[in-house]
Every structure is written in C-alpha cells, then in structure tokens.
Amino acid sequence: MKTLHLSVFLFISFFSIMTAQANVKPFLFVGEKIKAGTKKSVLLPVVSGQDSTVIPITVFHGSKKGPVLGITAGVHGLEYAPIMAAQALPKHLDPTQMSGTVLLVHLANVPAFLQRSLMVNPVDGKNLNRVFPGKSDGTLTEKIAFVISTEVIARCDNFIDVHAGDANNDLRPYAGYYNYFDMPEVSEKARQMAVSLGFDFIVQFGNEKSLTEESIYCSREATKRNIPAVDIECGRMGIVEEKSVLQIQQALLSLMRHLQILEGEPASVRNPVMIAKRTSVSSKYEGFFYSDLTSGDYVKKDMKLGYITDLFGNHLADVICPTDGVILYKTFNPPIKQGDGLFNIGHTN
Template sequence: MGEDRLYSRDMVCHARGGVLSRFSWGPHAARWWGLVVILLAGVASARAPRGEFSLGPIVARPGTAASGRLPVPEGVDSGTFIPITLVHGSRPGPVLALIAGVHGSEYAPILALQRVRPLLEPARLAGTVILVHAANIPAFLGRTIYTGPVDGKNLNRSFPGNPEGTVTERIAYVLREQILRRADVVVDLHAGDANEALRPWTGYYAKHGTPEVIARSRELAIAFGVDHIVLFPMENLSFEKALYTGAAAVALGKPSFDVEVGGLGRATPEQLALIERGVFSLLRHLRMLEGKPSPVEHPIFIERRANLKSEVEGFFYPTVEVGQWVRTGSLVGYVTDFFGNRIAEHRAPHGGVVLVFFGTPPVRSGETVAVIGEVHDPAPAPAQAP
C-alpha cells in the first residue's frame, strides 16, 4: 500500500493554535504536510514560556532560586513554618523534593542542604529542586529527639496529616499537600537522632506501591551512591496508613527513598560530603544536571532488620561499632542499673551489620537500643564471656 493512500483525500490538518487548512492530497502531500505540522508544533513549543514555580508565598522565576517560609497555620496549638528554597531551572525537567529535618535533631542532612543550596545553579538546571531545610521547626528549635515539643508526636508517624490536628499533624498535612503532591521524586533525608550512632544507608519500600514506583525507587536509591540499602517491609499501605514521609509519597504514586547519614547530634565534614555527593549524583541520574552519576557499584541489600529492645531502664553500654559485622549470638551491648550492676544483655539474633545503636547512656524499657541488618551469616559466633 503506498504511503499517500494511508490518508483520506479530504482532511483537516491541525497544529498547535488551530486548523491549518483543508485541502486535497496530491503526490507526496502527506509527507510534506506532516513535516510542516511537526515543525510548527516545535516552533510553538520552543516559544512557549517556562512558567514560575511557587509554593505558598515563595515564587521562583525560570533560571532563579527563591527562599522563604511556607506557613503552617495555627490551630488547636501554635502555628509554625517550614523553611523552603526553590531552585527553578531554566529548562523543563522533573521536580525533586529533598526533605531534611523531619526529626529536628538529625543535623547532618539539615546542614548538608545548607551546603547544597549555593551549589545549585538554576541556569544549568533542568526541572526544579525543592529544598526543605528543616521540616520540623518546633523539634529543631526545641532540640527534641523523635517527637515535637508541643504535642509529643513523631512527624514521621503523622502522615497523611490533619489540617485540624495538632501542630505535628498540620506540618505533615502541609508537607503532603504542598511538597509531596508537587514533586515527581521525593527523598527523605534522615540521620541517627541525637542519641543514636548510625552507619550510613539508604532505604526504599520494596513492597509498597506499584511495580513501576518500586522499581524506580530502587533505581534512585542505588543512584545516590551509599552501599547499604534497606528494603522496607511494609506492604501496600493505604493512604491513611502510610504514616512515614516516604510511604506517604509512594501512596501518592511518587518514587521515594530514605537517606540515613549522621547521628549523635553531629555533622562531620565526611557526612556532609557524602550527602552532597549523593544529591548531585541523583541530579545527574535524573538528567537535571549534565554529567555522569556515581551510583553504588556493589550494593548490599538488607531485607530484614532486628530491633533489639530493652526490657529494663538504666545505662546502655554498646560493645560494637556501627558498621561492624556480627555473627549470631554476638554481644551487641548490655544494660546496668543505676549502681553499675549488669542487669541485661543484648545479642545479635542473626548475622549482619550493626546499623544503629544508642550512643548515649540513658535507656528506658521498650526502647530500641540497637538495629542489626541481616546479611550472610557464615557461622555461629564463638561463646563470649559474660
């Protein structure tokens, strides 16, 4: 069949902006008019202005950056704000949300975004980067761990949020509606809290979300460049049960992963540099910046974690270092009473890597004093002296 016969002899040819003409086909007309349509559509697209990007009162024009306070209105308790920077590239591309400070005393990611901000050149950027410098200002200024000082709630257990709830729930609601919904990719940046020592890792939801979102989240976690990657076990969380920042993003259909770097209230140059490198590797992977990304070449995937919980209160003494590999039965730490008598021990239930442990002495009953990520365990640990 000849190509000209694929079309009717009397057609209307549309392009951006309206009808071009009605005509009868002659030899090779389809080929030429098709080319005209493509060229005109391309010209119209090229001339279309790139619009502003705004979040609440913060507005960034194409090729510029803007910073400001995204308000969280007062309600049953006092209001607050979320400090935001918008870096709006000169060319179209995805919207990447980098969220630090969901827990107010996890300082390394908060300070890392301070370093990233002046390094992002809007003129070289495709797409838009949303920098959430400190999501939980009440906890940040209050220097509290895990929970906010006003209502005692954990922001990373408060999604999808509630506009009529307490301040932590209202922060979650604003983050969901203003940040998560606007983003194409969400990165939730954490550290060990002020009482936790932590080995750097990333993590994503391996069973929550569509297959496409799960695969994309995995790909992005690898692109960040940290070698240990935790597979979060939660399955198919409903919108109402997606309590974590990243889980809420996935429930909205957005690829997402967590980053965990830093701890014990510290932010070392090495930790800040690790986060900074990861952010720029991710930007290159997303083709928001030119250049080659630096993905991890040999990722270690952790499918199961053991949370060692204390059944007593007292003083916790770790006997391992973060990042150390342990065997089944290895002593991870012990608890003494207030007079120095050993009253409890914590041993690894399986072989693996020490991801987190309490790095400060106080421990209460029910608290997680250490986390072991399961990896290959070649043999049982030898007996250890009490």
C-alpha cells in the same frame, strides 16, 4: 575575526537560553509564580490553634523542562548532618543550568531544631516522622505533616527524605527505598534512585505485597501517592561532621544527575550491599546500657552485644544477638528505658 565569532557564539547561546526559558511555564508555589531559570525562598506558615511555626523552603525552577524533585531535611530537629547539607546545597544549584524543579525543605521541624528536642516536636510532643500524611485540623506536628504532604510531596515526580543518627544514635550511612510487589514500576524507579545516591549499603523498606496502612513516614507518604521515593541515613550521634555533610550533599547532587535535572553522570557503586530485612533489639529493662560494638560491625546470632545494669550498677541482663547481620544503628549512650531500641541489625543472609 575570532572576536566576531565569539560574539556570534555568545549571542546564539544567550538567545537559545532565553528561548528555552520562554518555553517553560512559571512554577506556581503557594501563590508565588517562579519564573524559569530563577529561585525563590519562602517561609511557609503553619498554624494550629494557638501554636504556629514556619517551614523554610527554596524552589529552584530550571530554565528547561524536567521533573520535580522534593527534598526534606530536618524532619527530626537534632539530625544535624542533613540540615547542614540542605543549608549548603543552594550554593551548588544554578536554576539557569537546571532541567526541572527542586523543592528544598531546608528544615521541616523548626521547633524541634530550635529547642534541641530529641525525636519529637516540643510543642505537642509528637514525632513528625510518625504522623504522615498529617491532619488539616490536627496539632502543630500533624499540621506540619499535612502541609508538607499537600504543598510539597503532592507536587513532586520524585522525592527524598534525609535523616541521620540522632543524639542517642550511632549510625552507619545507607540509602533506602520502598519496595512493594504490587507497585513494580514505582519500586524499580525508587531502587534506581537509591543506587544513584552512591552509598555502599542500600536498605529495602516494605518488601511486602502492598502498602495498605497509613503512610506514617514522610517518604512513605510519597510512595503511597505513587511517587518514587528514597531515604538517606547519614550522620551520627547528633553531631555535625564535615564528612557526613559532604556525603549527603554529593548524594543529592548525584540523584539530580540521575534524574537529569543536572548534567553529568550520577555516582556509581559496584555491587552495593542490599539489605532486604532488618531486626530491632529493644531493652526489657530500665537502667544503664553498655556495649563495645559500633555501627557497621558485623555480628553473629547468639553472640553477646552488650549488657544492662540497674540504677545501682547491678547486672540485669546480657543483650543477645537474634540474627547474623550488620549493625545499621545502635544506642551509644548509657540511659535506657524499657522498650527503647538498642540495635537495628540488617540481615546478611
């Protein structure tokens, strides 16, 4: 009798899954029809004049209806923690158990990744996270931004862009979201998404009446399209640390639970620190930069943060803190040019 009951249960479960999948239309992505409960990986070609590259994207189309979430990693090719987290994420996603669709951009900037290029695409020397929404007839970097904007971001109900500290950058992990006063619904949805990521620090970008300028940044392109968008900053110094990779991975899965793409409860952090304003400290000189401070350190206005010497080691200037706050990220190695950023400080008052 128990065997019969089990057989009936399995049959009903299978029938229910097949019925649910039949009610979900295929997801059309760059000409590919992806059936409910399946996934598809594509190499999306990007061509600009004589230059070309690809964007590796996996589409996970759930067996049940739900929102479309876009994820980008590797906008900067030396930010390895997000890239490695994106490589591992598919192991945790089963489309037959998902509600909705996930568009995972494994690596947005393949040329920068393969050439180990700091911040910019070596093909045209442009920073991908400074050219959104891109141009259909632009250089290769501008064309990558255009393709991501039109083929990925425009298809989404929610969006997240994942970054880390680059090869010259010591960074404290945090989540971020855009807050514009004339977009209260989108801003609030983004805030809730940011909280669901499970970080104890959350940075508010914007905090202005409205977004009137070009999007420039990947996640702000989503915001400009009235799509709730968040950022992750996790990882440091352009290195792969298991702790950071796992933290990003768990944050993305938690976000999917918040959006009810996956079953279960999202992460919960009681009273995360909200950073509404940041101040950058830049170098006025070229030479060597020295500082014993690290990301996450709390600092006070007028305290000495470090100093700069010329190419002979002669002292040029002390670096003085402009505000009370916490160091979100800083340059940690010696080479420095005039205008280079030294510190980014989140205000704590």
